[in-house]
Amino acid sequence: MNGRVYADEFIEDELISEFVINTVNGGEELKPPKIEAGAAIVIDAETGRVLYEKDAYSRRAIASTTKIMTGIVAIENGNLDDKVKVSKRAASIWGSTIKLKAGEELTLRELLYGMMLKSGNDAALAVAEHIGGTVENFVAMMNAKAKELGLKDTSFKTPHGLDVEGHYSTPYELAMITRYALQNPVFAEMVSTKNMTITNRSLYTTNEMLSLYPGADGVKTGYTGKAGRCLVTSATRDGFQIISVVLNCASRNKRAESSKAILDYAFNNYRPYELLKANQELGQVSVYKGKKSSVSVVAVEGIRLPLSKEEKENLETELTLYDSINAPVYKGVEVGKIEFIANGKLIARSAVKTAEVVPEKKYGDYFRDVLDIWFKLAKPE
Structure with missing residues (x-):
């Protein structure tokens, strides 16, 4: 079973242009960009300081960027070498999948790569059932972690992010979840990986920024009818790491263009200083x-x-x-x-x-x- 699928909840066959390669020169000050995203934010990964925001505190559907929380909860509570048997429920989920079959066994590590690189909804369910015993118990763990992180405007109903009433977050809180998750070296390694071979599968990331934006080292795409195209990006230059979130973009190009614009704005307007x-x-x-x-x-x-x-x-x-x-x-x-x-x-x-x-x-x-x-x-x- 081999296949190269660049998809999230729906198949995204739109080509991405190479526009991001031509970045602005460091030190050139930029004005806050006008972007074609419904809501967005950029934060400093080290301190959480907000460097740019557009309607960043409004509750919105977040599609498969949900899997950032799924991933970190699973890593913190599971053994990556555990063998996981795929259930019928996991194998039958719709949308973006890694084509898991009921009864098939993969390691938890392989499933997490399938979930984070190729946005496999089937992998997300298999992970949730393994860690939580049931999907519902695992979702409770996700919400408990959100509470632990002090998040007030985040609510999870699924581990995959398909459109369900009451499943939401904000650009700010999604950025804070990502900031927390990136402190885990296993998570950071997974989301920075462009391709990976696991049992009977070759995985290729859905995250266009890893190939197009210099310094990009994560994190996760998302796409549903309600959420639109979403993208959480991490990028690091000269030890300065920032995290951007764009939600509700009309196309893959628009979400990449918007991400580039706000990342460029942050990198060219801010420098880290040791004040104390x-x-x-x-x-x-x-x-x-x-x-x-x-x-x-x-x-x-x-x-x-x-x-x-x-x-x-x-x-x-x-x-x-x-x-x-x-x-x-x-x-x-x-x-x-x-x-x-x-x-x-x-x-x-x-x-x-x-x-x-x-x-x-x-x-x-x-x-x-x-x-x-x-x-x-x-x-x-």
Whole structure:
């Protein structure tokens, strides 16, 4: 059984042009693009900072981009070398498939590649039944993971993303799911793969951006009648990784063009800067009744953030510390905050903590202080 299928929920036989190869030069500032997508977003993969958005918080059908959550839940809860027996339910699903047959056995790893590369709905059901016991139990696991990630506008009804009432997410939350999933090296490797041979099958990715966009390293396509053409893309250049989402595009070309436009916009308008190092010393706070008169304070967290040229030029830092702290002082006590403000807007913050211990003065310490003063006064000039 061999076949090359470039399809998602429906067969997509539309050819993709080579337009993406001619990218703009790094450093050339771009204006926010006008794109032919119903909703879209670009975020920084490291911090989650939003770099571009268009109606990014509206609930929408997301088609097979659903499988991003299916994939990460399966990877986190399964053994990739497990043998999975395909059920009749999985083998009979419609739309994009890898042509699984009831009773056939593949490893969980192979099924995940079939699901992520070729968007196999049959593979998604087989994965769900294996991990969850039933599809319904697995969908509950997907929703539990969404809740764990703090998502408020995401609801899963299936592991494959075919149009069902009540199955939705937003560009922002889909980007945040992707950001989380890409932190898993197994997931990241799968979604960056262009082709793969598994049992009796040659798989070729449905993700046109992997071949057309320089630096693209993921993630997932989607296409249903309700959702339109959808695409989640990850791209990395010089260690700067960003994630784009476009939903409800009219064609494969339009979703690729829209993805290119917003990725170019982000890469050419933003650069990552290290604003603060973890444990970076920031000053001193006075200590009342301590063996030392002050204590060193440091940043709790490091901050590395993508900034536009304008933001970098107008960046302000505000350090707020306690006037004093009573002894005894323990290491790691929060004593203030440091904030970074660009164009009047707070863009990052870290708490500030004590870096050392300062014991409280005892009676003997005060007595020695008095003696020191007396000897200094009594010492002849």
